[in-house]
Amino acid sequence: DQQVKQNSPSLSVQEGRISILNCDYTNSMFDYFLWYKKYPAEGPTFLISISSIKDKNEDGRFTVFLNKSAKHLSLHIVPSQPGDSAVYFCAASANDYKLSFGAGTTVTVRA
């Protein structure tokens, strides 16, 4: 059963605007959450992470928000740039090494 879900398979946003990607999870044991970015024919690359003891983590244009009560996290990209066009995966782990991934959201940034 899929424990991490990204219900929006795609997102189109204008350059300079905010991109908001959403992720829901079902396993209450998850305590560490990550976002990975993937370009075609490449492997996923780490973007940003957040521990369950926090509700927000920021790194430059990228901010991840965690709502534990709703079992929901989101990634905000501000401002969006053409190079941000990629597939974004939400992932989580439960105090171990195994990452559970969502199916990904394809972001297209329009000029």
Place this chain on the structure above:
Amino acid sequence: EAGVTQFPSHSVIEKGQTVTLRCDPISGHDNLYWYRRVMGKEIKFLLHFVKESKQDESGMPNNRFLAERTGGTYSTLKVQPAELEDSGVYFCASSYGRHTDTQYFGPGTRLTVL
């Protein structure tokens, strides 16, 4: 510093044949992982090595899949005999010691079973 490398980048085989995928992790990384993505779906965990030992192989689909990590360096994933449903992209990743250390992924091997 060289990243995680995988070979081959693509493999096309007939059902019933054998294929071996190879992964070279980042030097110094004790942890090595195999993941698989099938037909645009989620990336699924297959197994985790710590050095040469299998730490967690709970994601291995069945006994047609055999993973090894000789001497705690590179790893191979053998599929024998391959079935149609084994098609997908196989990713290898590696990391340092803690479970919160970043997992660095290789470019993947795209396996097509006809």
